Amino acid sequence: MDTYQRGFVWSEEQVSILHDELVAYAHAPTPDVPYYMGTLLLHECAEKRKRFIIDGQQRMTALCLLYQQVVGCFPAGQDLRYSRSSAGAISAALRLLKTTPSSIKPSIFGKIHFTVIIVSDVDMAFSFFDTQNSRGVRLETTDLLKAFHLRAIAQCSGSRPQESQKSLIHGLQDHCAKRWEIMQKETEKRPDGQKDGVDFAPRLFELFLWRARRWQANKRPLPDQARLLDEFQRQTWPAEQGPDTVPLYQSRTNIRARSLALSEQGGMILHGNQITLGMDVEQLPFSLRQPIQQGVGFFLYADKYAKLYQNIFVDQSDRYTYFRRILDELILKNQKYIIEIFQLASLMYVDQFGEESLDEFALRLEFLFGEIRLSHDRIAKETAQKFFSDLQGDELNLLDVITQASHPRQVNIYLKSQAKSCRETYRQDQTPTGSTVKGRYKKAVLKFFGKETTSLAEKEAWVEAEIEKLHAER
Template identity: 30%
Template sequence: MEEEINTKTMCEDQDTISVGTASFKSILSLCSENTMEIPEYQRPYVWSQEKVDELLGDIKDFYYDDQMVKRGANSNYYMGALLLHQKEDKRLQIIDGQQRITTLLLLDHALNADESVLSQANGNLKLNFDSPLSKKNILSNYAFVQSDKSFLKTEDYKNLLDHLVFTIIISTSEDDAFTFFETQNNRGVKLSPVDYLKSYHLRELKSDEDKQKVFAKQWDKDNQNQFLNLLFTKFVWRARKWRGKNLFYENQDFILNEFQKQTHSANGSVQLFPNRINSLANSLSYSVESGMAVHTSPISIQTSAENYPFSIRQPIEKGLAFFLFTQKYAAVYKYIFEQEHLHDKELNEALCFYREVYYRHSVYLKELFKLCLVMYYDKFGSQQINDFALWLDYLLGSYRIHQKSIVAQTPIKMLRDDMSENLLDVIDRAYLPQEVFTFLKNVTDHWKYRELNFKSEYGVQAQYKNQLLAYYKPDDQDKDLSNKLKWINDFITNRK
């Protein structure tokens, strides 16, 4: 490095933090003495062609001014900070900067081919990209760079890596490295809450790299198309935090507080709590001759993720437990809404109702419908889940049919202000499905179905009415929405 400052932290093992500035080419020369690698647990390579194009434009602006006059040969272009963790076995792990490093290596290879850093690294530069998203973006961005003939044909760019300068931070403490990572913002794609959650909880597995690799790969598999962002923000966080009358929408700080700061330290094994799946017995019988007999619940030695013995509102431990918890609710969501249920009539009918009546309606009511369905399934499984879907719609539909516009605050107002209790709490505390059904019937204002105030045959309210009629198929003399309560009761009775 051109300049290096060594400091020692005030701790027993004397961890060190080295800080300095260096050209990108000088940084990569560290590979002659160390193996530089991207840890398995890092997020995929996500830079788009737009980000690469922006970088190319900045580099061109750096080399030439507005009149295309070449700048001084000693000019350097600052690329931000590069954060590395120095491991004891001479491995340098890239904690922050992999997006920029990967992109610059693509540029260098496109410019210099056999003389590029990648071609001459001799195995000391280990950048493994198992994620399909990483592979897709690498191939796409490399092709994009190769298509920029003006960039490739300019000789000045051949020595590009000599003039790109980083602040380089090398820490022998992984905890210190992640502290830097979480508090600085560098050029690149903004980290999402789930990126922070992944890094945070993988640190808890630092003593077991095999587990780190397994759960990092599973995380990336579950997070295709940013699915885990949807899962945590729209469903898991709301299921846990929308309690009582204190309701508000999530943001990044709230997500990180709930799933980082409020998680508990683990003691080597995952703590379990009583719930539908994790119970010793599910019934008992009594006879005069033999007395009471407790019938134990079936025990599954190997189980699919949607049946892991967790509850959505339970305390969460750091590391292993967090990843298993995430796997469960990713699997639960996909099991309910993305799979066909040929052997589960109840769940199949609930999914059909959702698709036929709710799929194209207000995003806010749809999110609330799905949130309630996830919580109900978590509590009772598929037991009478289609009945629940119909009674839930009895409540939500009274808002849809009575209001031309459903806004973001509608679900919060509904749960907080318009009910004697929060529906999510009722589901969580109920012993039997019938308790939830009775609550839904009691809190629904049936008069909203009688006092219809829409006239258009093409608006969202009329569309909702038509979808209900198509689903329930009532008799001609029975097609007024004021009869909806009767439709539901008849439908449930006829199914039995």
């Protein structure tokens, strides 16, 4: 370990997760499939005749400690060195492993694979190091989830003959890996300020799937790597009906189907009523807060909501023409944290009700967000997050209301009831239209509703008139 690398900081929980994953891998029905642990970045120093770990030191250290526990000594050629600050974490990990029953055999270490990148220039080493540490947590979390669930496909037993089972598993793994890569890339052109070519997976899981599942009542926990891995890895359910089959749960989008089967080519069939879905993942009868099945279930779940996001916010579809006008002309003139929670709430709404009364929902929600813009010179992340608890009544937040509603009218009545808390801000509006953030937003509102006035005092009436016109056009 060179001077620029940090010491060993993994918690006992992280070491325990690695141990449990290796135990599960050891008992997989197809143990010939390698256990992939990501990328190792190494700096080869000609002067010192050594290779220093740039990225991957935490994983390598944990593996060495586990090796020592299983074999009784450290791996041959191991020359990892640490500062005193690492001693506590290493001692804690060793104590944990000594008290943890394990069925791991030494042969398993020969099946662990890494992708190794070696750089010879120290400046390049620092460049890699800085890049990994500035963005590595976001990317590494979703990479770990992808690797875990690809392995989970192989760890699921089935009733097919062994050779047929292996062929199915390899086909499913290949298909799910391709699905994931397409999901990462297909949302490149986004209207939310994200640059083209940025991996969409971290954004999907942190800003939308995590929040949709974990922001309940007055609780809004922020995701970190440990929490994301717990929610989308440790808390997922093992596949029990075969590697290609995912159980389904009754919901508004699923009344009769009991399970769903994925073919190696990507075709999907609903079991129970034998409806073929083809390859359109948007039709999958999933819900955002449902249990997630390991392996195929995880990839289909992520794929559905990436595709739903794409259809709502990116594609120029006729299905969302008026909604996209609200998004483009009003929401995108607001602040990025407001945009994120508008997208989150809209994603949950469409997941529950489709396009039914979506335009009314967007208008009423935008009215509430506009009050935040007019009453705050600066909108911090916490300001946007507090939106959910600031609504009247703390037993349910807006996301809970959407999830638990049986009809979109319930959600829109709820939003309308919240408008009274915004009226005073609009009535007192004296914001000059101009170059300030508030002024630009006000100008966008007046243009959207076609008003020549200098005040937003009557905005609530404009919203209601617009909703009446939408209802009349149906």
